[in-house]
Amino acid sequence: MEAHPHPHPGAPRKLARRDIALTGLGLGCAQLGGLYQAVGDADARAIVDAAWDLGIRYFDTAPYYGYTLSERRLGEALRARPRDSYVLSTKVGRLMRPDAGVTPGESGWAEPLPFRPHYDYSYDGVMRSHQDSLQRLGMERVDILYVHDIGRATHGDLHGHYWRQLTDGGGFRALTTLRDEGAVGAIGLGVNEWEVVAEAMEVCDLDCALLAGRYTLLEQGALPLLDRCAQRGVGIVIGGPFNSGILAGTRKFNYEDAPARIVDRVDAIAAVCARAGVPVQAAALQFPMAHPAVVSCIPGAQSAAQLRQNAQWFARPLPAAVWDALARDGLIAGGAPTPKGA
8 A cells, every 4th residue: 555645734625435525634622622621612613723823723622621611612612614615524423401500620621511421322212412513613514423432341241232333223324324315424423542443433334533642653443444344435533643742752651651662662753863863753743644545634732822732733844764764673663665855
């Protein structure tokens, strides 16, 4: 499989199965919901406006982000734009019910709205979630609808229960019905576990998957899945390209404090990048884009300035030598495509 050429933020990549083109750099909108730290209304609007000015035309949100706050803010920021000029995705799997007991900091949301999530992957749950999202966004359609956070690591002993809601309970059937009727343009999974994407591809005709943190400069365990997706025309959106921040200078990994083995590996990657005069953040944003299955990378941003910095890293030409050195030191999996050097 041939690697993609060097990325540009606004360069579109089409989903193989659907007439939908995503910009190479998209915006993950968890931070619009106040992930880990509060973001004010004006700052949230400034992030979306900055994305637009940079040529970003793909925006991903979810009911869970800020307990509906992200969807509301994103919809307000995008409604003035021509609807056919951008691609919008949101997710199903949680119904948000009013709850006065919601407190600041709950589930990592600094200032969540008073709605509490309840898992529901059934046919009726998916249909209700989709309609609720349209109301919050203030729009008549979304382009891509993902099943949010399904998987064994997420649900533990309850995974089988929720998986049956998707299969026997009609959740996947609801997704395909919405797509077949034209209510959404494409369907997929939005998850932190690559294995469940492979399982879902066997029971549902997925167009794409948003994979957070599992195919990055730090870890390539999902490489067999991406190779399979490239062969079958299933597009991959890369979420969490910094692995919760550890590739961007924090010590967070998988939303928690990073274990020593992860810190050591990141330090080794950073040392190779430093010797080549390359910001590790630039390498992190560009590496996954080389895989032919990947259609977009969607880091979040807590400010317009941070987003602009991400766009600069994403577009910065990097020497081929840095990829050669990372591969030589065993820091990139064998068989993983790397970007072409400038």
